[in-house]
Amino acid sequence: GAVVSQHPSRVICKSGTSVKIECRSLDFQATTMFWYRQFPKQSLMLMATSNEGSKATYEQGVEKDKFLINHASLTLSTLTVTSAHPEDSSFYICSASTPVGMNTEAFFGQGTRLTVV
Amino acid sequence: LAKTTQPISMDSYEGQEVNITCSHNNIATNDYITWYQQFPSQGPRFIIQGYKTKVTNEVASLFIPADRKSSTLSLPRVSLSDTAVYYCLVGYYTGTASKLTFGTGTRLQVTL
Numbered sequence: 001g002a003v004v005s006q007h008p009s010r011v012i013c014k015s016g017t018s019v020k021i022e023c024r025s026l027d028f029q030a031t032t033m034f035w036y037r038q039f040p041k042q043s044l045m046l047m048a049t050s051n052e053g054s055k056a057t058y059e060q061g062v063e064k065d066k067f068l069i070n071h072a073s074l075t076l077s078t079l080t081v082t083s084a085h086p087e088d089s090s091f092y093i094c095s096a097s098t099p100v101g102m103n104t105e106a107f108f109g110q111g112t113r114l115t116v117v
Numbered sequence: 118l119a120k121t122t123q124p125i126s127m128d129s130y131e132g133q134e135v136n137i138t139c140s141h142n143n144i145a146t147n148d149y150i151t152w153y154q155q156f157p158s159q160g161p162r163f164i165i166q167g168y169k170t171k172v173t174n175e176v177a178s179l180f181i182p183a184d185r186k187s188s189t190l191s192l193p194r195v196s197l198s199d200t201a202v203y204y205c206l207v208g209y210y211t212g213t214a215s216k217l218t219f220g221t222g223t224r225l226q227v228t229l
Contacts, residue, residue: 095160
């Protein structure tokens, strides 16, 4: 199946600093990618939809100025957590879809564990 | 997007067949049903997808009744390594990508 790669897999940063997470589709072009956040023992929560060449679409309650999303090419989307605080510590996951027949199959990155200290 | 309801958790012994049922009463005509598996600190992994009747692949089977208001993921002869969270998702093809909304998932614990 298609491969989506996230980097880094784990990051620890100081409170107040910014962290960038990369999501790459390695063997297909993804015009749309999605960013999720997952807290311990909870389900994935969709944060935003990243569209190549245009602004991201954020879900209700997600601060667009805090979670900056850039989708500069068909294979790369980045999520920057600005001025990170301990409550931003979470597991961040990206996904990209590729059409399969009449429906799409989503492929997920391996996730990034962010710890803000 | 159709809302899904699954059991929060299930327990099984190794070697048994496990069936996880998902309810999606307001599924739309164009919606497909997809199941994902997630291990701790990893991204979800695609298991199986179907529209109606039965679908089988090398790891699981998916049973969908005629009214499509529910679906059952069947895992034959589970092993310890099948301990994970299983998510049932319902969504449709939008032309470029489908926005997937995750429900609570079912935490499957397999023991000896």
